[in-house]
Structures are given as C-alpha cells and as structure tokens.
Amino acid sequence: xxxxxxxxxxxxxxxxxxxxxxxxxxxxxxxxxxxxxxxxxxxxxxxxxxxxxxxxxxxxxxxxxxxxxxxxxxxxxxxxxxxxxxxxxxxxxxxxxxxxxxxxxxxxxxxxxxxxxxxxxxxxxxxxxxxxxxxxxxxxxxxxxxxx
Amino acid sequence: xxxxxxxxxxxxxxxxxxxxxxxxxxxxxxxxxxxxxxxxxxxxxxxxxxxxxxxxxxxxxxxxxxxxxxxxxxxxxxxxxxxxxxxxxxxxxxxxxxxxxxxxxxxxxxxxxxxxxxxxxxxxxxxxxxxxxxxxxxxxxxxxxxxx
DNA sequence: CCAGCTTTAGTTGTGCACGATGTAATCGTG
DNA sequence: CACGATTACATCGTGCACAACTAAAGCTGG
Numbered sequence: 505x506x507x508x509x510x511x512x513x514x515x516x517x518x519x520x521x522x523x524x525x526x527x528x529x530x531x532x533x534x535x536x537x538x539x540x541x542x543x544x545x546x547x548x549x550x551x552x553x554x555x556x557x558x559x560x561x562x563x564x565x566x567x568x569x570x571x572x573x574x575x576x577x578x579x580x581x582x583x584x585x586x587x588x589x590x591x592x593x594x595x596x597x598x599x600x601x602x603x604x605x606x607x608x609x610x611x612x613x614x615x616x617x618x619x620x621x622x623x624x625x626x627x628x629x630x631x632x633x634x635x636x637x638x639x640x641x642x643x644x645x646x647x648x649x650x651x652x
Numbered sequence: 653x654x655x656x657x658x659x660x661x662x663x664x665x666x667x668x669x670x671x672x673x674x675x676x677x678x679x680x681x682x683x684x685x686x687x688x689x690x691x692x693x694x695x696x697x698x699x700x701x702x703x704x705x706x707x708x709x710x711x712x713x714x715x716x717x718x719x720x721x722x723x724x725x726x727x728x729x730x731x732x733x734x735x736x737x738x739x740x741x742x743x744x745x746x747x748x749x750x751x752x753x754x755x756x757x758x759x760x761x762x763x764x765x766x767x768x769x770x771x772x773x774x775x776x777x778x779x780x781x782x783x784x785x786x787x788x789x790x791x792x793x794x795x796x797x798x799x800x
Numbered sequence: 801c802c803a804g805c806t807t808t809a810g811t812t813g814t815g816c817a818c819g820a821t822g823t824a825a826t827c828g829t830g
Numbered sequence: 831c832a833c834g835a836t837t838a839c840a841t842c843g844t845g846c847a848c849a850a851c852t853a854a855a856g857c858t859g860g
Contacts, residue, residue, distance in 0.1 A: 509771035509781055512763060514699045514715065518781060519677050519770065521788035523696070524717055526674035527847075528795040529667050534848090545816060548671070551662045562838065567662065569672055572839055574817050581815080598825045598838040615660060622667065623657035627794035633657055633666060636787045639780065640669040646775035647676040675817075682818090693846060710808065720809055722847050729845080746808040746855045
C-alpha cells in the first residue's frame with residue numbers, strides 16, 4: 505500500500521532516477537565527443553559500424569532501438585561530415601548500405617581515449633558497473649516485452 | 653587492460669544500457685500519459701508541483717535538472733492546456749511563479765493509476781527496484797560532481 | 801546614487817526521438 | 831504474370847534538451 509513504487513513522489517520514482525542519470529551521462533560525453541565532432545547518438549552509430557562493419561540502416565536501427573525517423577537525418581549529417589557514405593544496394597534497391605569512410609574508420613583511434621575518461625568519472629567499481637548494466641538490461645527487456 | 657569499461661563495444665557500454673533503458677521506460681509511460689494529455693517531461697513537472705506546491709521556474713529546474721531553455725516552452729504548453737498558470741511575482745519581477753490550476757490539481761487523481769501499471773511492466777521485485785534506483789542516484793551524483 | 805555585477809527568465813538554433821504519412825522496390829499468392 | 835501486401839527508407843510535425851545570447855530586475859560597493 506505504501507510501496508514506493510506506487511507513489512507520486514518524484515524521488516520515489518525509478519523513472520526519474522533513470523532519466524536524470526541518462527542525461528547526466530550524455531552530458532559527460534558531450535565535451536569529449538565535441539572534440540571528435542560527434543553527438544552522442546552519432547557516436548553510438550559509429551560504435552556499431554566500428555564493431556560490426558558496414559551494414560544497412562535497418563541493422564543500425566535494430567542495434568540501437570532507433571527508427572528511421574531518427575536515423576535518416578542523423579546519417580545524412582554523418583555523411584555531410586564525411587564519416588560515412590550512403591549507397592543504395594544493387595541487389596535490393598530499397599536498402600541503403602551505410603559504409604565507413606577512411607575518416608570514419610580513422611576516428612576510431614581517437615575514440616579509444618573516451619571510455620577510460622567516462623569510467624573514471626562514473627566512479628563505479630567493476631562489480632557495481634556490471635551489476636548496474638545487468639539490471640538496466642533486464643529492465644529494458646521487461647519493458648520492451650511488455651510493450652511488444 | 654581488457655576491462656569492459658574501456659572497450660568500444662556497444663554491449664559493454666553502461667552508457668548504452670542507460671540510454672536504451674531510459675527510452676524504453678519513457679515509451680512505457682507514453683500511452684498512459686497520452687490519456688492524461690501529458691508528455692513525460694510535463695508529467696515530471698506536475699509531480700514536483702503536486703508534491704511541493706506552487707514554485708518559481710528556478711525550483712522546477714533544480715528539482716528536474718532542467719534549464720530554462722527546456723522549461724520555458726514546456727511551461728507555456730502546460731499553460732495553454734490549462735493545467736498551470738504563470739504569474740510574475742510582485743516582490744521580484746524577475747521571478748515567474750508556476751501555479752497549478754483547478755484542472756492541474758484535479759489531474760493528480762487520474763495520475764494515481766499510472767505508477768502501478770509502470771511497476772507491473774518493469775517486473776522488478778522491491779529489492780531490485782530500490783537497488784537500481786540507489787545505483788542510478790549514485791551514478792548521477794558522481795557524474796554531476798565530476799562535471800561541476 | 802549609480803556603475804557594474806548577479807539572478808531570473810526568455811529566445812534562437814541545432815539535433816535528437818517518435819508518431820504519422822508517403823513512396824518506391826520487392827515479395828507472395830492465386 | 832498480375833496485384834495486393836510487405837519491406838526499407840524518407841519526410842513532416844511536435845516536443846524535448848542544451849548551448850549561446852539577450853534582457854530586465856535587483857543588489858552592492860565606492
């Protein structure tokens with residue numbers, strides 16, 4: 505009855521803790537990514553490309569849980585800065601393949617400096633880091649299962 | 653050296669787990685808040701007002717970690733829907749007091765149905781709920797301390 | 801008193817997020 | 831093979847977030 509999960513008090517809400525933490529961490533990335541000429545979602549797109557190689561827009565959306573309405577303009581901006589190319593695939597003209605350029609590939613080396621700084625600022629020991637990440641994944645999968 | 657915190661792999665990143673969880677939870681609120689005619693940030697503003705009563709814009713910003721650039725237009729929209737009033741305070745003409753209207757106050761009763769549904773969908777037992785919230789707060793405070 | 805500082809808020813511009821809608825290419829099925 | 835359904839992506843409109851800039855009100859020291 506007095507379960508904090510059912511309260512309307514701001515500080516009882518997990519959702520607010522999540523929202524605040526997410527924005528704080530994005531703000532932590534901002535100055536580092538500014539030096540690379542990237543925004544945070546653009547950085548996430550490049551993480552996927554660096555890890556998995558070139559792929560269609562659809563796969564980026566699946567990896568990042570983002571739709572075309574978000575990705576299409578974002579990818580246009582990444583193309584404008586010369587980090588990626590967008591090429592219609594001959595086998596299937598509906599599909600657009602996102603390919604890293606030389607510049608986009610080279611940026612990976614500069615990006616290697618980012619995670620250590622972030623880890624430092626978060627100030628979490630490895631066990632807490634892993635536990636928090638696991639809890640967040642569980643939450644995301646519960647919620648998406650509920651919505652799906 | 654092979655600390656996952658220093659990797660460039662998407663799934664190793666706490667930041668992505670956080671980003672994905674935050675958007676998933678916001679998406680969980682969306683259909684419920686649609687029925688109240690609210691967006692998620694607007695709901696957070698009302699939580700503060702319901703809890704603490706009328707207050708200047710500055711206090712809302714402090715409670716939610718949001719700046720005027722975000723709040724000013726948001727509050728204008730809340731005023732347009734009739735849930736709040738914005739009144740310059742005579743004592744200090746710089747300050748704008750945000751006051752709940754009758755409608756805004758009445759909406760609280762409808763909002764009481766929201767948290768139980770959210771808690772259900774999250775599927776976390778109380779201990780995990782509390783632990784996750786505590787971890788997120790710690791993270792937020794580490795990060796903001798580092799940035800401040 | 802008043803020059804200069806701080807506080808409070810608003811405005812503008814950029815870039816996400818996401819729902820709704822549009823379109824062209826491909827696929828499936830009779 | 832025709833043709834309706836599906837797929838992959840783009841576009842548009844709304845509403846955050848946040849940086850940079852403006853402006854008005856209040857305070858403060860000389």
